[in-house]
Each structure stands twice: as C-alpha cells, then as structure tokens.
Amino acid sequence: MGNSLFVFAEQKEGKFKKVAYEALSLARNLADELGSEVEASIIGNQVRSLAEELKDYGADRINVVDDPSLKNCPPDLYKNILAQQIKESESRIVLLGSTALGADLAPKIGAELGASVATDCISAELQENRLTVLRSVYVSKAIARVSLENEPAILTLRTNVLPINKKEGKGEIIKKEPGDGLPDPKVVMKEIIKSSQGKKDIEEADIIVAGGRGLKSQENFALLEELASLMGAAVGASRSVVDAGWRSHDDQVGQTGKTVSPNLYIVCGISGSIQHLAGMSSSKYIVAINKDPDAPIFKIADYGIVGDLFEVVPRLTEEVKKIIA
Amino acid sequence: MDYFLTDEQREIRDLARQIAQEKIAPVAMEYDEKGEFAWEIVEILAKSDLCGVYIDEKYGGLGGGVFDLCLVTEELSKACGGIALSIAATGLGIFPVILSGSEEQKEKYLPDIASGKKLAAFAITEADAGSDVASMQTTAKKEGDYYILNGTKQWITNAGEAEIYTVIAMTDKSKGPRGASAFIVEKDFPGLSFGKKENKMGIRSSATREVIFEDCKVPKENLFGGEGRGFMVAMKNFDHSRPGVGAQALGIAQGALDKAVQYSKERKQFGKTISSFQGIQFMLADMATEIEAARALIYFVAKAIDSGQKGFSKESAMSKLFASDVAMRVTVDAVQILGGYGYMKEYPVEKMMRDAKVTQIYEGTNQIQRNIIAQALIKEAASKK
Amino acid sequence: MKIVVCVKDVPDTESNIRIASDGKGIDPESVTTVLNPYDEFAVEEALRTKEVKGGDVTAITVGPKSSEKVLRACFGLGVDNGILLKYENFTNDPFVTASVLASYLKNNPFDILLFGKKGADLNNGQTGLMVAEMLGTPSVSSIIKLEISDSSAVCHREAEGNQETYEVSLPAVFTAEKGLNEPRYPSLKLKMQAKKKEIQEIEAEEISPKTNIVSMEYPPKRPEGKVFEDSPDAVNKLVEMLHNEAKVF
Numbered sequence: 001m002g003n004s005l006f007v008f009a010e011q012k013e014g015k016f017k018k019v020a021y022e023a024l025s026l027a028r029n030l031a032d033e034l035g036s037e038v039e040a041s042i043i044g045n046q047v048r049s050l051a052e053e054l055k056d057y058g059a060d061r062i063n064v065v066d067d068p069s070l071k072n073c074p075p076d077l078y079k080n081i082l083a084q085q086i087k088e089s090e091s092r093i094v095l096l097g098s099t100a101l102g103a104d105l106a107p108k109i110g111a112e113l114g115a116s117v118a119t120d121c122i123s124a125e126l127q128e129n130r131l132t133v134l135r136s137v138y139v140s141k142a143i144a145r146v147s148l149e150n151e152p153a154i155l156t157l158r159t160n161v162l163p164i165n166k167k168e169g170k171g172e173i174i175k176k177e178p179g180d181g182l183p184d185p186k187v188v189m190k191e192i193i194k195s196s197q198g199k200k201d202i203e204e205a206d207i208i209v210a211g212g213r214g215l216k217s218q219e220n221f222a223l224l225e226e227l228a229s230l231m232g233a234a235v236g237a238s239r240s241v242v243d244a245g246w247r248s249h250d251d252q253v254g255q256t257g258k259t260v261s262p263n264l265y266i267v268c269g270i271s272g273s274i275q276h277l278a279g280m281s282s283s284k285y286i287v288a289i290n291k292d293p294d295a296p297i298f299k300i301a302d303y304g305i306v307g308d309l310f311e312v313v314p315r316l317t318e319e320v321k322k323i324i325a
Numbered sequence: 326m327d328y329f330l331t332d333e334q335r336e337i338r339d340l341a342r343q344i345a346q347e348k349i350a351p352v353a354m355e356y357d358e359k360g361e362f363a364w365e366i367v368e369i370l371a372k373s374d375l376c377g378v379y380i381d382e383k384y385g386g387l388g389g390g391v392f393d394l395c396l397v398t399e400e401l402s403k404a405c406g407g408i409a410l411s412i413a414a415t416g417l418g419i420f421p422v423i424l425s426g427s428e429e430q431k432e433k434y435l436p437d438i439a440s441g442k443k444l445a446a447f448a449i450t451e452a453d454a455g456s457d458v459a460s461m462q463t464t465a466k467k468e469g470d471y472y473i474l475n476g477t478k479q480w481i482t483n484a485g486e487a488e489i490y491t492v493i494a495m496t497d498k499s500k501g502p503r504g505a506s507a508f509i510v511e512k513d514f515p516g517l518s519f520g521k522k523e524n525k526m527g528i529r530s531s532a533t534r535e536v537i538f539e540d541c542k543v544p545k546e547n548l549f550g551g552e553g554r555g556f557m558v559a560m561k562n563f564d565h566s567r568p569g570v571g572a573q574a575l576g577i578a579q580g581a582l583d584k585a586v587q588y589s590k591e592r593k594q595f596g597k598t599i600s601s602f603q604g605i606q607f608m609l610a611d612m613a614t615e616i617e618a619a620r621a622l623i624y625f626v627a628k629a630i631d632s633g634q635k636g637f638s639k640e641s642a643m644s645k646l647f648a649s650d651v652a653m654r655v656t657v658d659a660v661q662i663l664g665g666y667g668y669m670k671e672y673p674v675e676k677m678m679r680d681a682k683v684t685q686i687y688e689g690t691n692q693i694q695r696n697i698i699a700q701a702l703i704k705e706a707a708s709k710k
Numbered sequence: 711m712k713i714v715v716c717v718k719d720v721p722d723t724e725s726n727i728r729i730a731s732d733g734k735g736i737d738p739e740s741v742t743t744v745l746n747p748y749d750e751f752a753v754e755e756a757l758r759t760k761e762v763k764g765g766d767v768t769a770i771t772v773g774p775k776s777s778e779k780v781l782r783a784c785f786g787l788g789v790d791n792g793i794l795l796k797y798e799n800f801t802n803d804p805f806v807t808a809s810v811l812a813s814y815l816k817n818n819p820f821d822i823l824l825f826g827k828k829g830a831d832l833n834n835g836q837t838g839l840m841v842a843e844m845l846g847t848p849s850v851s852s853i854i855k856l857e858i859s860d861s862s863a864v865c866h867r868e869a870e871g872n873q874e875t876y877e878v879s880l881p882a883v884f885t886a887e888k889g890l891n892e893p894r895y896p897s898l899k900l901k902m903q904a905k906k907k908e909i910q911e912i913e914a915e916e917i918s919p920k921t922n923i924v925s926m927e928y929p930p931k932r933p934e935g936k937v938f939e940d941s942p943d944a945v946n947k948l949v950e951m952l953h954n955e956a957k958v959f
Contacts, residue, residue, distance in 0.1 A: 107835070120833055169724070255747075307940025
C-alpha cells in the first residue's frame with residue numbers, strides 16, 4: 001500500500017463543494033499523523049484554475065482532469081477516472097463528500113477495489129493505525145463507532161460537520177487525461193436540467209429557516225423567504241409540505257430528505273416528528289416557533305417561542321432588519 | 326383499551342385507520358364542499374380488500390361479519406362520515422342477499438361487492454312512506470318471467486353510483502305489510518333511472534338520489550324467497566345493519582372529540598390553555614365517556630350477532646339509537662369548544678356536526694328505534710308473566 | 711420479465727431504540743420492525759413493472775431465519791416469490807450483504823434489480839451499488855422515475871436539484887429514491903395468504919466483514935432549551951440571546 005491520502009475535491013459549476021475543503025483539511029491532519037502525503041483530485045470541465053487554491057488547504061499533489069465530456073458529472077465517467085487514479089496512487093485512505101455524487105461513487109469504487117467503505121461520517125480518527133469513524137444511525141437516535149478493517153478505506157463525509165483548516169501543502173499540479181474513463185456504453189446520460197442558478201445548497205448553509213404545515217399555504221413561505229434572504233440563509237421544508245407540492249424535495253430536511261448541520265436552524269410551524277429531527281438534530285443552535293407548547297420540537301430546541309408564527313416571524317424579521325442596518 | 330380483537334381484526338382495523346388518515350382525511354373537506362363521490366377512495370379500499378370484510382371467503386370476501394364491517398366503518402368515519410358510507414351503505418344494500426338470498430343469488434352478486442368492483446344500495450323509503458313503510462306505493466306486478474316495477478324511491482344512499490339495489494315493492498296491496506316483496510335490481514335493467522343528486526346538510530360526499538321505476542323489468546329469479554317476504558327481508562336487514570350506522574356515528578364522534586382535545590391544548594385565553602379550565606375538562610370527559618359507552622355497546626351487539634345469537638333486534642336498535650344521539654351531542658359540543666373557529670368551515674368540526682345529524686334520522690329514525698325497544702320490552706314483560 | 715427486489719426490515723422510525731447491554735448495537739426487543747421505507751418504493755416499482763411488462767417479482771433478503779418476516783410483508787403487497795439468503799451471524803456490513811446477494815444473483819439472472827437507496831437503520835446506502843459493481847451490471851442510483859422497454863430503460867435521477875435522465879440497457883440495477891412512486895397499501899387477502907406462502911431458503915456462505923461496529927452510543931444530550939411564551943418583548947429577548955449567548959448574529 002502506498003503512503004498517501006486521496007481526496008476527491010468535488011466541484012460543482014466551477015466552485016468547490018464546502019465538504020471538499022472539509023475533506024482536504026481532515027486528510028491533511030491524518031497525513032501529518034501518518035507522515036504521509038495528500039493527493040487531491042479535481043474532475044470537470046474548465047476546472048484548471050481551481051487547482052491552485054487546494055495548496056492552501058493541504059494538498060501536496062493535485063490531479064486535474066479537464067474535459068468537455070465531464071461537464072455534467074456523469075457518475076460512471078467520474079467513477080472510472082477516480083478508480084484509476086486511486087489504484088495508481090495506491091492510497092490507503094480515500095475521502096469524498098457525502099454528496100449525491102459522492103454517495104454514488106464510494107460504494108462502486110469500494111466494490112471495484114475491495115475497499116472498506118463508510119458513508120456519511122461525522123468524524124474520523126486513527127486508532128492504532130486503524131481508521132475508525134463515527135456515523136449517525138437509527139434516524140439519528142444513536143451514534144455508531146465503526147472500524148474499517150481493510151485498506152484502502154473509503155469514507156464519505158457529512159457536510160458542515162468537520163472543520164476547515166488552512167494548512168499549506170506542496171501544491172504540485174498534475175494534468176491528467178481522462179484516459180481509461182471512457183463512457184460506459186451501458187449507461188448514457190441523455191439530458192440534464194440544472195437547478196436554478198445561485199440556489200443555495202441547503203446542506204452547505206450556515207443558517208436555515210425551515211417551515212412546515214403550520215405555514216398553512218405555499219404562499220406563506222414568502223414570510224420565511226424574506227427572513228432567510230436577510231440572513232443569507234437557506235429555506236428548508238418538512239416532508240408534508242414537500243409532499244403537498246409546496247416546496248421542492250431538494251429543500252426537504254429529514255429522514256427521507258437531507259441531513260443538515262447548520263450553525264443555526266430556525267424552525268417554524270413544524271411539530272418535530274422523529275423523521276424531521278433526524279435531519280436536523282445535529283444543528284448547533286435550534287430555535288423553534290410553534291403554537292403548540294407540547295410540540296416535540298421544543299424538546300430539542302435551544303431557544304423557543306410558543307406563539308403564532310404569523311405574528312412572531314414578522315417581528316423577528318423586523319429585529320433582524322434593525323441589526324443589519 | 327384492548328377490545329379483544331383477533332389478529333385479523335386488528336389488521337383490518339389498522340389498515341382502515343391508515344388509509345383513513347393518509348388518504349381520506351386530507352380530502353374530506355374538499356369532497357364535502359363539492360358534494361362529489363370519492364371514487365378514488367373506493368378504489369384504494371377495494372384494492373386493500375376492505376370492501377369485502379363481511380362477505381364469506383367462498384364469494385371472495387374475508388369471511389368476517391357485522392363486527393368487521395363496524396370496525397372499518399368506524400375508522401373511515403373518523404376521517405369522513407360521508408366517504409365511509411360508500412362501503413357502509415353497500416353493506417346495507419347487499420346484506421339481504423347474504424341473509425335472505427338463494428345460493429344462485431349469492432354466487433351472482435356477492436363476488437363483485439367483495440372485490441369492490443360494484444357498490445350496492447337499499448331502496449325502501451318513499452316520499453310518503455318513511456317511518457310508515459307499510460304505506461309504500463311502489464308496485465311489482467308479475468308478468469310471465471318478470472316482475473314489472475313502478476314507483477319512486479326517495480333519498481336512497483349510493484343511488485346512481487351503485488350497480489346493485491335491493492328494492493322493497495308491493496306485490497299485493499290488499500295484504501298490507503304481508504303484500505311487500507324484496508327484489509335485486511341491477512342498474513342497467515330497462516326502466517330504471519335516477520333523480521338528481523340531493524343537496525344535503527351533511528354526508529355531502531355520499532350520493533343521495535331518487536330511484537325511479539318506470540315499467541322496470543326485473544327477472545323473477547331476482548325475487549327474495551317468495552312473494553310477501555319483503556318486510557321480513559327488510560327488518561332482518563335493519564337488525565344487522567343498525568350497529569353499522571352506530572359505528573358510523575361513533576367514528577364521527579371520535580373524530581370530533583380528537584379535534585376538540587387538540588384544539589383545547591393549543592387555544593389560550595386568560596393566560597392559560599382552555600384545556601386547563603374545569604368547564605372544558607368536564608365537557609371533554611362527558612364526551613369521551615359517552616363515546617366509550619357507545620363503542621362498548623356497538624362492539625358487543627355486533628359480536629353477538631356474528632356469534633349467531635338470536636333475538637337481538639332490541640339491542641341492535643339501542644346501539645344505533647345511543648351512538649347517533651351521542652354523536653350529535655359530541656359534535657355540537659366540539660363546535661362549542663372550538664368556539665368561533667368551530668363555526669368556520671375552515672375548521673373540520675362544523676362538518677362533523679352536519680354529518681352526525683343524519684345518523685339520528687336514517688335507517689329508522691331514533692323515534693322508530695325507541696318504538697322497537699319499547700315494544701320489545703313490553704313483549705318480554707308479557708312473556709315473563 | 712424477471713424482476714428482483716432486495717429488501718430488509720428496519721426498526722420502525724417512530725419507535726425509540728434502546729442500546730443493547732453489550733453496547734455494540736441496539737436491543738432488538740426494544741423495537742418493532744417494518745419494511746425499510748426506501749424499499750417500499752423499490753417493491754412498488756417492481757410490482758408496477760410486472761403489471762406493465764408481465765413476468766414475476768421476487769423479493770430477496772439476507773439475514774437469520776427471523777428475516778422471513780419482511781418477505782411475508784412483501785407477499786402482502788403482491789410479490790410472487792421470496793428468497794431468504796440465510797446468514798446467522800449477520801452484522802449488516804454492506805460488503806457482506808452485497809457479496810451474498812451477488813453470489814446468488816450471479817447464477818440467477820434478472821432483467822431488473824431494484825433496491826431502496828439506503829436503509830433507515832444504518833444509513834449506509836452502499837449495498838445496491840456494490841452488488842451492481844460486483845455483477846458488472848450497469849446501475850443508476852436514486853431514481854425518481856423509471857420507464858422500461860424490452861431491452862432498455864430510461865430513468866430520471868435527482869441530484870442536488872439537477873434532474874438527470876439516463877438510458878441504460880438491461881439487465882440493470884436501480885436504487886429507489888422517495889418520489890419514484892406512491893407505494894400501495896397491502897391487500898388483506900394477500901396478507902393472510904402470505905402466512906402460508908413458501909419461502910425459498912438458501913444457506914449463505916459466511917464472509918469477513920470489511921467494517922465492524924465497535925460500539926454504539928446515544929447522541930450527546932442537548933442542554934435544556936429556553937422556551938418561553940410569546941409576549942411583546944419575546945422576540946427582542948430571543949434575538950438578544952442569539953446575539954450574546956449563541957453569538958449567531
């Protein structure tokens with residue numbers, strides 16, 4: 001086994017995903033512990049200019065594969081390229097973000113390489129030279145400590161959990177060809193419709209304002225959108241309003257939606273089902289607004305107001321306006 | 326509280342409850358407003374085999390009885406008493422086949438009901454013959470291999486949507502009550518038509534129409550037993566179906582109580598939730614106690630019927646009488662507890678109050694039920710001497 | 711068409727779990743189990759595909775004898791065949807699950823293989839894609855729409871707001887995401903027949919897991935929150951606390 005840690009520095013539309021920085025920071029720390037190097041991999045179209053930045057976060061070698069065929073991130077193409085690079089570098093530990101792409105790549109590459117794979121990890125450390133990770137399980141009701149028995153060990157990391165540290169690496173940029181990453185003729189991407197430009201990825205947001213059935217109608221979400229835009233926050237949704245067609249599934253927070261760990265989660269008109277809690281209970285600070293004093297959400301809230309959200313939220317918006325001014 | 330259901334009954338109840346909560350509750354108000362028949366719900370119930378819980382396995386049902394139908398009716402009625410009627414009134418319309426039908430009639434008609442492919446209805450009431458059924462005017466005249474029916478039935482639940490109708494008509498007016506006969510009439514028999522859909526106070530998603538017979542040709546094989554058995558068929562039918570009306574009322578009442586309790590926990594006045602006021606607590610306690618008593622009575626009567634006990638007309642009437650009166654009291658109180666909000670259509674309890682009222686009226690008004698009970702008591706006392 | 715769906719039982723997401731006395735897992739007595747919610751979408755899609763294209767639907771699960779329960783639940787929905795790949799000391803390691811499944815499926819070809827995208831118990835999301843890779847079969851994850859023709863399929867995938875459309879030749883593997891379909895309710899008749907339906911039991915070869923759960927703990931308890939009634943100065947109080955204590959503004 002070689003002596004490097006491998007990081008998939010995932011980028012989307014020419015910007016690194018937040019978790020790419022988090023993964024790189026973790027890799028740098030582990031590499032320093034092991035006396036190893038950190039190899040980062042960028043794949044995409046017109047991504048060459050992104051490479052330099054990774055030096056600041058600890059990358060020693062930065063592979064860049066830049067090709068028009070990679071524009072829309074077809075998972076199979078990415079998988080072939082990454083698997084090839086990982087084999088060549090003989091890395092012991094591979095880190096990816098627990099993103100839609102990462103979740104697709106990790107098990108496939110893991111099976112190809114006979115690796116140990118652990119997904120959606122919230123921490124990773126070396127214990128007697130073996131990698132152990134923490135994972136949230138059973139609808140966030142428990143935390144499992146998992147040891148990875150084989151090498152390579154492939155981890156996907158949950159966004160917004162691990163710290164980002166600036167620590168310089170050697171920063172050697174290596175241009176690589178797509179090479180063996182020929183399209184798999186059996187799976188062909190026919191079309192891609194991209195989400196609205198500039199829409200904040202809810203998993204990366206530091207502040208989220210979430211709403212549920214208590215909003216009573218799709219139009220009323222404008223209340224939350226106003227508050228959110230003042231704070232640069234993303235707007236989240238409970239399952240029932242997504243099922244009702246008021247909000248997109250992208251914005252759903254919960255067991256069958258996204259798991260988020262923002263700094264601040266303001267939750268309005270959501271009673272706090274177990275499934276919703278699973279998606280946000282690791283938020284640093286939780287503020288709940290609900291008219292039912294017995295709503296389960298108050299049990300995990302750090303701050304809460306028992307009241308009518310239609311009265312409280314506008315007043316909160318006013319206060320925030322004053323602070324910003 | 327555990328009502329000693331079998332595993333199968335538990336599964337029936339839980340599935341009905343799940344469908345009621347997930348599929349019926351979200352659309353109940355819309356169907357009520359529009360007065361439309363919820364065929365999409367009937368399809369879901371059919372696919373889950375809930376339409377045939379009371380029909381013998383031999384005809385494609387689940388092999389349960391009155392109690393199983395009551396369980397389903399109660400759960401569906403918690404979400405909407407009107408939508409529940411599509412199944413419950415089908416029970417009323419098809420029980421005569423189960424209780425009084427020949428083997429040929431059962432084999433012909435029960436499978437489609439069990440599968441939910443067809444619905445049924447019971448047609449006895451007329452404009453001038455409500456409680457006084459014996460004064461009905463619809464006639465059935467034998468002509469060769471057919472009976473020719475003429476007349477109009479009024480306020481028939483499921484009329485126009487159902488395919489199968491049990492109809493009571495006079496074959497011999499001179500014989501009075503013993504001159505009535507019962508027939509199975511199919512929707513597409515020549516001479517059968519329907520009046521406009523009635524615009525009702527409640528159970529608005531249930532279709533109520535006139536059933537019009539104009540020289541309607543009914544094959545003689547569709548007669549129940551012999552001529553003159555009409556009222557026997559009808560009375561036997563009502564004895565079996567009254568707990569079902571009770572179950573509908575019970576479901577409506579339980580739904581209303583649940584809403585009232587939830588609201589009282591949230592509504593604050595004078596610095597406290599209204600659930601902390603003794604006046605409200607006493608109301609809720611009385612509502613809950615009456616509901617539990619109604620439940621116990623209905624379940625017991627239904628089980629007694631299914632176990633083959635004879636002579637349950639009095640208790641069957643009691644279960645319908647008591648539960649429907651309870652439903653009316655509970656829903657009125659639920660509106661009161663919700664106060665101004667209770668009066669608004671935006672909140673669900675005013676619909677429940679409108680729905681509950683009919684349970685005191687149809688399938689024998691509560692005044693007729695009291696007659697039945699009193700007459701039974703008097704008869705029992707006479708025989709004890 | 712030969713349609714196969716891999717399923718498992720997970721604790722009902724409503725129930726509270728209790729960590730076992732050995733601290734390595736949960737106490738199975740503390741939970742009721744149900745068909746994994748994501749598997750419901752997979753089973754529904756399998757049944758719909760059969761309704762459109764004909765063929766039969768087989769449900770497979772890996773685990774000890776008690777895992778039969780989930781196959782009976784699938785029968786209640788209309789699945790035709792059930793296979794238990796019996797593995798007594800099953801630890802739910804994704805590699806082991808995938809290997810056992812792949813080993814069986816290698817000799818039992820299919821046209822379509824469906825999985826739920828992840829299990830609501832351990833949240834791994836690996837098994838389906840690993841099986842595909844082990845079999846050398848093309849796969850698409852997290853599908854929200856599937857249209858099958860005789861030798862190919864077109865599917866839609868949702869990835870962080872992007873809607874992607876793929877065409878893949880059969881046989882193929884798909885993992886189901888919420889929104890793929892609306893799962894049906896069980897049929898009571900099928901549920902009752904399910905009790906007597908035969909399940910094919912095949913002894914699986916034991917393999918070394920690649921990951922091990924070393925310990926399991928409850929998440930750290932959050933400190934008690936400051937919850938108060940709405941009042942004229944409630945919002946000011948809240949913002950002050952967020953500013954001074956939490957330092958979010």
